[in-house]
Amino acid sequence: MKKVSWLSVVSLAPLALLAACGGTAVDPAETVQTVKDTETAQLQSLAAKDVDGVMRYYADDAVIVTPGAAPATGKAAIQNALAGLMEDPNLAVEMQQGEGWAAQSGELAVTTSDGTMTVTDPETGEATVVPMRNQTVWYKATGDTWKIVSEYNVDLTPVSAEAEAMAAE
Template sequence: MKINRFTALKAALVLAPALLLAACGSTDPAESIEAIRQTEQAQLDSIAGKDLVGAVRLYTDDARLVRPDGSVLQGGEAIAEAYGDLMEDPNFQLTIEPQDGWAAESGDLAVLTSAVSLTTTDAATGQPVTQQLSSETVWTRATGATWKIVSAYTAPAAPAAAAPAEATAAE
């Protein structure tokens, strides 16, 4: 059977996408989540040490941070300024308890949720006030690069559900 150039070109065009996808490979999502959690811990260590550069280096230049009051910070500079203000607060403390998460097998996208405890100084009373929050963070990574935060959404945590009352049957 003789194959002409046109037939060979058609075959190459049909096979090229499949070959490119196969070359991309896949990443174990659990490994991605573990790597992000370690990165997140390094960020928390920076925050505890009042290291502003270490605290904000993981945000992309165009990242969005939605704060508990619903206000949105756009961009690394705005996020750095907000962290700087927090770090000047003598009562500032931040703890994060990892919850759920998922990562794409492509190794370039992940979403993690956490329970957050944020302590700051109440402007009216000067006393420490602690908020219980829920956080959802979207992480992205270019091939071979560090995981970066593209979006973080933090909202007041839902109150703990009360135990259901025993149902009584009227007979």
């Protein structure tokens, strides 16, 4: 019978403990797809102008940044901002999901998308289409529930040459 040296056991013990602490690795591609499916459901709620349906996807301390508005922090501020937006009769959002990334732990993910948002121009009263880019950070809350912790939306409307010149000064 061959004896196992204590040195071998002691040197391998930390590796075994580290592996046990790391939990089961999750396929990042599967996580990204799950989060994108969640994002699609949120966009469907937005299209239906269902404020409660949209809000169920935000963490209590989430932050959302939208063009032309101050950042909204917390569910109450986000709901207030979105409720006003959803009252717009011209509101329409079309997004094409882009790349996404997820941690191997399966606890954190980032999604991106490009698209347009149609809203009423406050100066003309006419519908205007705003090209946008979005980046959203999600975390796994409980079970299979994903929540938004940070959403950043950027207006991609081309800047006029005059505005660029003023910014350069």
